[in-house]
Amino acid sequence: MTGGPQGSGVDSSANIFAGACAIGGLWTFGLREYYSSIKGPHSYFEVRVNSERIRSHVNNVNLLATFDAETLIRHADEVNPGGGILYDPSFSAVEIDKVETIETPAVLRIKARLAKQGLPATVAGILDEAKRRNVNLYPIPYSDIIAKTAAQIGEHQLSKVSRIINVLSVSASFALLGFDLNYLDQSLERTFGGKKKVIEMNEIGARMAYDTAKGLTKQPFPYQVKPVQNQSRLLLMGNEAVALGKIVGGCRVQTYYPITPAADESEFIESHENFDLSDGGEPGKKGSILVTQTEDEIAAITMATGAALTGVRAATSTSGPGFSLMVEGLGWAGINEVPVVITQYSRGGPSTGQPTRHEQGDLKFVLSASHGEFPRIVLCSGDLEECFYDAIRIFNYAERYQMPAIHLIDKSLANSSATIPQLRSDMVPIQRGKLINDGHQSEGNEEYHRFAFSDDGVSPRAVLGMPGYRFWNSGDEHDTIGHIEEDPDNRIKMMTKRMTKLETAAHEIPEEEKFNFFRSSKKQADVTLVSWGSTKGPILDAIRMLEKEGIGVEFLQIRLASPFPTESVREKLAGAKLAIDIEQNYSGQMAAVIAEKTMIDIKNKIVKFNGRPMSQDEIYQGVKQIISNPSQNKRVMLTHGA
Amino acid sequence: MVLKLSDLKTDVHNDWCPGCGDFGIEAGLKMALTELPIDINKLVLFSGIGCSGKIVHFTNASGVHTLHGRVLPFAQGAKLANPDLEVIAIGGDGDGLGIGVGHFVHAGRRNIDMTYIIHDNGVYGLTKGQASPTLHLGMQTKSLPMPNINTNVDPIMLALASGFTFIARTYAYNTKHLKETVKKAVAHKGFALVDILQPCPTYNDINTKEWYGGEDRIDPATKKPTPRPYELEGTGYDGRITPMMSEDDVEKKMSQIIEKSREWGDKIPIGVFYQNETIPTYGDRIKARIPKYLEVPPSGQQLARPDGTSPVNLASLSKQLLFERLVLAQ
Numbered sequence: 001m002t003g004g005p006q007g008s009g010v011d012s013s014a015n016i017f018a019g020a021c022a023i024g025g026l027w028t029f030g031l032r033e034y035y036s037s038i039k040g041p042h043s044y045f046e047v048r049v050n051s052e053r054i055r056s057h058v059n060n061v062n063l064l065a066t067f068d069a070e071t072l073i074r075h076a077d078e079v080n081p082g083g084g085i086l087y088d089p090s091f092s093a094v095e096i097d098k099v100e101t102i103e104t105p106a107v108l109r110i111k112a113r114l115a116k117q118g119l120p121a122t123v124a125g126i127l128d129e130a131k132r133r134n135v136n137l138y139p140i141p142y143s144d145i146i147a148k149t150a151a152q153i154g155e156h157q158l159s160k161v162s163r164i165i166n167v168l169s170v171s172a173s174f175a176l177l178g179f180d181l182n183y184l185d186q187s188l189e190r191t192f193g194g195k196k197k198v199i200e201m202n203e204i205g206a207r208m209a210y211d212t213a214k215g216l217t218k219q220p221f222p223y224q225v226k227p228v229q230n231q232s233r234l235l236l237m238g239n240e241a242v243a244l245g246k247i248v249g250g251c252r253v254q255t256y257y258p259i260t261p262a263a264d265e266s267e268f269i270e271s272h273e274n275f276d277l278s279d280g281g282e283p284g285k286k287g288s289i290l291v292t293q294t295e296d297e298i299a300a301i302t303m304a305t306g307a308a309l310t311g312v313r314a315a316t317s318t319s320g321p322g323f324s325l326m327v328e329g330l331g332w333a334g335i336n337e338v339p340v341v342i343t344q345y346s347r348g349g350p351s352t353g354q355p356t357r358h359e360q361g362d363l364k365f366v367l368s369a370s371h372g373e374f375p376r377i378v379l380c381s382g383d384l385e386e387c388f389y390d391a392i393r394i395f396n397y398a399e400r401y402q403m404p405a406i407h408l409i410d411k412s413l414a415n416s417s418a419t420i421p422q423l424r425s426d427m428v429p430i431q432r433g434k435l436i437n438d439g440h441q442s443e444g445n446e447e448y449h450r451f452a453f454s455d456d457g458v459s460p461r462a463v464l465g466m467p468g469y470r471f472w473n474s475g476d477e478h479d480t481i482g483h484i485e486e487d488p489d490n491r492i493k494m495m496t497k498r499m500t501k502l503e504t505a506a507h508e509i510p511e512e513e514k515f516n517f518f519r520s521s522k523k524q525a526d527v528t529l530v531s532w533g534s535t536k537g538p539i540l541d542a543i544r545m546l547e548k549e550g551i552g553v554e555f556l557q558i559r560l561a562s563p564f565p566t567e568s569v570r571e572k573l574a575g576a577k578l579a580i581d582i583e584q585n586y587s588g589q590m591a592a593v594i595a596e597k598t599m600i601d602i603k604n605k606i607v608k609f610n611g612r613p614m615s616q617d618e619i620y621q622g623v624k625q626i627i628s629n630p631s632q633n634k635r636v637m638l639t640h641g642a
Numbered sequence: 643m644v645l646k647l648s649d650l651k652t653d654v655h656n657d658w659c660p661g662c663g664d665f666g667i668e669a670g671l672k673m674a675l676t677e678l679p680i681d682i683n684k685l686v687l688f689s690g691i692g693c694s695g696k697i698v699h700f701t702n703a704s705g706v707h708t709l710h711g712r713v714l715p716f717a718q719g720a721k722l723a724n725p726d727l728e729v730i731a732i733g734g735d736g737d738g739l740g741i742g743v744g745h746f747v748h749a750g751r752r753n754i755d756m757t758y759i760i761h762d763n764g765v766y767g768l769t770k771g772q773a774s775p776t777l778h779l780g781m782q783t784k785s786l787p788m789p790n791i792n793t794n795v796d797p798i799m800l801a802l803a804s805g806f807t808f809i810a811r812t813y814a815y816n817t818k819h820l821k822e823t824v825k826k827a828v829a830h831k832g833f834a835l836v837d838i839l840q841p842c843p844t845y846n847d848i849n850t851k852e853w854y855g856g857e858d859r860i861d862p863a864t865k866k867p868t869p870r871p872y873e874l875e876g877t878g879y880d881g882r883i884t885p886m887m888s889e890d891d892v893e894k895k896m897s898q899i900i901e902k903s904r905e906w907g908d909k910i911p912i913g914v915f916y917q918n919e920t921i922p923t924y925g926d927r928i929k930a931r932i933p934k935y936l937e938v939p940p941s942g943q944q945l946a947r948p949d950g951t952s953p954v955n956l957a958s959l960s961k962q963l964l965f966e967r968l969v970l971a972q
Contacts, residue, residue, distance in 0.1 A: 019965055231967060235963060235965050278954070289940070306706070306721075314940075429951055464706075472699060
């Protein structure tokens with residue numbers, strides 16, 4: 001774990017660390033926690049590294065690399081006995097009271113903890129406490145190293161060199177972990193690109209920090225990181241996985257209004273607005289995607305919808321507060337059967353809620369948003385690969401069934417960075433449904449009926465500007481041509497037509513795209529976990545822990561929330577010995593949806609709504625707690641996280 | 643193919659009130675369309691919500707009847723995705739200057755090459771005559787329980803402040819002027835506003851056809867009414883900014899536009915207040931970043947190969963995210 005004031009390079013040090021590990025063939029998972037602020041308040045980043053695939057973070061860390069007093073004060077107690085803390089010895093005298101950015105309740109909590117042990121309310125006290133818990137302390141005089149580095153490169157302004165402090169802590173970490181510094185050099189090279197001077201001073205400082213840390217280790221640090229022979233992988237965040245998926249999936253117009261944690265996706269797309277095609281061996285052939293920043297989210301969704309009417313694959317990207325504004329546009333796209341895609345990264349709500357924190361509180365909202373009844377697709381991704389492939393699939397669903405489609409993701413996925421196997425552009429073929437081919441002239445002078453009735457509810461779709469296919473749209477109920485029509489019989493037919501499309505989608509979408517079902521080798525599972533979204537990672541990791549103890553676990557990860565795979569979910573849950581719903585919200589929204597659809601009431605729940613994602617340990621402990629006494633422990637609330 | 647007026651007619655029953663200014667606007671707009679070099683297949687009318695919004699159903703061109711106040715973002719989205727389309731957005735004064743005023747301002751900033759027509763009658767007709775944003779302070783139209791408590795928004799000034807590059811006003815019952823003004827707006831390269839003053843015979847009993855016609859202002863010499871709207875074109879006024887103008891000249895022009903927009907009451911200027919084609923359109927600005935934007939616009943791109951696979955070179959796209967495994971020499 002590393003931490004520091006927001007804007008001080010916490011993210012870059014974690015990324016440089018993870019990058020070096022990825023270059024060494026290791027799997028990484030990174031959890032990023034930050035405040036809604038630009039500079040100052042504390043943020044931290046946990047990076048987990050393993051030779052086997054890992055998909056989540058853990059409660060406690062083995063190595064805490066700090067370069068400010070606050071990180072020490074906040075996180076020293078999270079270091080495992082036998083683990084280590086890297087710190088600048090000059091912080092020892094810092095009084096906890098004097099660190100203004102720590103919230104009063106936290107200051108009081110920490111001071112009380114120290115007082116109980118008869119320790120002073122200073123960093124020295126924190127360090128003593130760690131030592132008593134058998135945590136190894138590694139003082140690294142960062143300011144000395146910075147000064148020496150400056151002297152070596154002939155830089156008189158120390159402030160220009162002091163930025164390397166992040167890299168010093170990464171380098172010192174690698175010294176303890178026994179990881180070759182060449183990987184760090186490679187990672188620095190990637191991060192700083194052509195900036196030769198920056199790379200030079202970082203590499204010089206890194207070597208000094210490495211040697212200093214090495215000199216402090218009389219015995220080898222118990223946790224060692226060894227490179228493994230393995231494949232090259234991608235290291236990315238959910239925002240980026242979705243952005244890649246959208247471009248590969250044919251999205252060519254993206255609108256957005258800035259919001260955390262969604263905006264990074266649009267910015268990534270914009271910075272790749274001209275991209276290479278590998279079509280027909282024509283080198284240098286470019287495709288492009290237009291990203292437009294709108295005045296608000298109402299404009300974002302309506303502009304994307306206008307674009308979709310021209311036949312382009314169009315999307316917008318937002319979080320809960322933005323989606324709240326979009327709902328009128330959603331209804332219009334619903335009644336006009338427009339395939340527009342909305343990527344929704346949920347965060348802590350309601351209202352502004354916890355802008356930078358994690359929550360899965362919007363499921364029921366996206367399922368029912370906007371007045372009246374109309375069909376929609378809601379697809380929930382559980383990890384970074386799903387984010388990518390689902391970003392392609394969601395356009396297929398939107399176009400095949402001609403309805404708005406919501407890709408529901410969350411803050412944890414948006415901002416967690418992890419290594420994943422390389423992605424493939426040919427895994428999900430592009431399907432455009434009943435889109436009338438361009439250049440296909442209409443036969444004779446027959447009038448085109450955009451909303452023609454059909455058995456599956458889906459009508460042949462022309463787009464604006466297509467010769468011979470004039471049509472109308474209206475947010476009013478309309479006839480098959482698109483003109484306003486209030487006739488009761490027409491209303492029945494149109495409502496039925498639109499809602500039939502949802503049945504068509506439910507019928508056509510393969511089961512494996514609707515949910516994932518993981519089953520251990522044991523015949524009858526002791527426990528059936530039910531969840532959706534980013535909890536997939538920590539649940540899969542927790543299952544490994546549970547299985548080691550001989551507990552048989554099944555896991556039903558629901559992906560398609562609309563149309564809901566009612567029969568399959570009922571079947572999976574009907575035989576469950578003990579079902580546990582696991583969600584990052586207060587009420588267990590998916591459990592409520594399951595109850596509504598299947599009449600099955602999942603009695604046991606593990607919930608978390610403190611804004612921090614679940615760790616594998618928490619889920620492991622929660623499941624054990626429920627297994628130990630299901631009728632007593634109906635609802636386990638998880639609380640870990642700083 | 644030359645468009646005839648009859649080509650633009652649909653069978654949809656027109657339910658506007660008798661004497662509504664909308665009829666004048668519909669007639670003038672359709673006449674303009676027949677006189678413009680427009681491919682009917684590329685023409686799309688977008689409309690907002692209100693009486694004016696129904697115009698798309700009465701016009702035989704693709705028509706998108708959108709949401710209240712949202713006509714501009716819908717229309718801009720379509721134009722951005724397919725710049726070959728001829729896009730005309732139409733809405734009422736409540737739609738565009740009340741609930742949709744945010745979009746009005748930002749559409750001005752973008753300067754997308756399209757036309758926006760406002761049916762400006764001072765009232766919310768379809769909800770039975772509440773005050774719209776263009777109704778002046780203290781006015782009490784027929785169905786208002788109390789006089790209007792707000793000052794009015796001036797669409798001309800707001801458009802100027804927002805960056806519109808073509809700003810015109812016309813009058814619903816001056817069909818010829820209306821037609822010519824719409825033609826100029828459509829031909830303009832950039833975002834064009836046509837604010838069309840119109841009577842609402844049912845709810846606005848102040849700014850009536852008779853009021854605009856000046857029937858209360860009889861010229862003592864001719865004994866004829868003196869209409870309130872007068873044509874700027876006939877006064878030597880020229881609101882055009884040209885590339886060769888000095889900064890001083892541009893400043894003078896701007897002051898002149900503001901001055902003209904302040905006239906109201908007995909003399910109401912109609913015509914082109916401002917036109918500036920020296921400001922790049924949004925399309926030009928995109929083209930500077932995406933060189934093939936106009937040749938291969940978003941709607942013209944091939945999204946899949948015949949076998950359904952994506953033509954995107956993912957390896958190149960994800961290059962910065964790929965961490966190549968490095969094997970060090972032992």
